[in-house]
Amino acid sequence: MKKIKVTLFALAAAFTVGAQAQDENNPWQIGFGVNSVDIRTPMDFGDVIKDWGGPSDINILPAVSRLSVGRYIGKGFSAELSGSLNKIEKGFGYNKDLDNKVDQSFWAVNLAVQYHLNNLWSGARWFDPYAQVGGGYAAIDNAGKLRTLAGGGINFWFTDNIGINLQTAYHPTMKSKSEENYFQHALGIAIKFGKQDKDGDGVADKDDACPDVAGDPKLNGCPDKDGDGIADEQDACPEEAGLPQFNGCPDTDGDGVADKDDECPEVAGLKEFKGCPDTDGDGVADKDDKCPDVKGPKENNGCPWPDRDGDGVLDKDDECVDKPGPVSNNGCPEVTQDVQKKLNDFAKTILFDLGKATIRPESATVLNNIVEVLNEYKNAKFDVEGHTDSTGNKAKNQKLSEERANSVKVYLVDKGINPARLSAKGYGPDKPIASNKTKKGRDLNRRVEINLVK
Missing domain, CATH: 2.40.160.20 (Porin)
Incomplete structure (x- = not known):
């Protein structure tokens, strides 16, 4: 034994x-x-x-x-x-x-x-x-x-x-x-016994996805610092506990947008607005909406377009935001026949030096009256027309009429009228409004007219 x-x-x-x-x-x-x-x-x-x-x-x-x-x-x-x-x-x-x-x-x-x-x-x-x-x-x-x-x-x-x-x-x-x-x-x-386990986490090196760092056996040996069940190497937010559907990132407000992508992480919102709400449902996130409780277009920062003059034409489309006017005239008042007559009554009194296109100083008042009328109709366009009588050389009369029309246009532009609203043209003696055989008729034919372009 x-x-x-x-x-x-x-x-x-x-x-x-x-x-x-x-x-x-x-x-x-x-x-x-x-x-x-x-x-x-x-x-x-x-x-x-x-x-x-x-x-x-x-x-x-x-x-x-x-x-x-x-x-x-x-x-x-x-x-x-x-x-x-x-x-x-x-x-x-x-x-x-x-x-x-x-x-x-x-x-x-x-x-x-x-x-x-x-x-x-x-x-x-x-x-x-x-x-x-x-x-x-x-x-x-x-x-x-x-x-x-x-x-x-x-x-x-x-x-x-x-x-x-x-x-x-x-x-x-x-x-x-x-x-x-x-x-x-x-x-x-x-x-x-005796398995190779360099990091000592109980997972053999051959099965350890993170053999150099101690981790969780349930995660193939990889660490999970925030304890959310997602290995750090696959966790987009390894320092914060999160959800699998967001690769380990949290969603504090529960709106389906991970906090890291949520521009409003404390308030539930919509995915299309990066997690921010849109209270009035106008397609503009509250954080960008100047009127979050009233629907309005994005172009106006979520606010409804104003109509200051109450003419039914929104300011964005209204060429005359402070004066009411019909939609057909883009919200601006229309030039009536009375206004047209008033303009020409003023224009006919414009005086020039004899045989020249120089406007005489005493015409300043009437020209300023014309400027005031034109400013009331900011979207209306006008023709400044020069006319002469038939006395003298026709070519010279044609040239003089053109120069006088341009002189009036230049004055009006200098006073702030948009040059795109004005055109100038001379007609010489071709459009008389009275007989050139009498002095009175010739005086009437030597004139400037300002007519609405229709």
């Missing part, structure tokens, strides 16, 4: 050195436990199955009698090297009725390849069944033989690293029939 204990200690020391975890994350595994050996093996297959389940002739050493170390290979495969000790009392030929026990030592070293069946599904990983084949060397009472093995087992993982292992295997010799073929069953503790 002392020899068995010394050998067991040596196996434990050998298998403990360098043992780590076993799967993609933990490629190494160690195990320790007890084993049982059933050497009384019938030759008939049916009796073999029956004997496998019978406890009457198994041998168990009441101590830690089996050690193993395994290495994950990949794609569901792993390799296991195991060593076991036992004491054979119920050997070949044992009869439970006669209780003809023997006292034989047993030790074995085996190497097996295991295929983990949970590699075939994506279900619970705690249930880890496997099939195994391999071979080894076993000595019964110091008589050793090479053997093959075939069997299976199950790991029940309570945590990522610790579980219970239960396995069984049939160990025949190389001969087709042998009295020393045996079943061996084992029950023990399995330990997986």
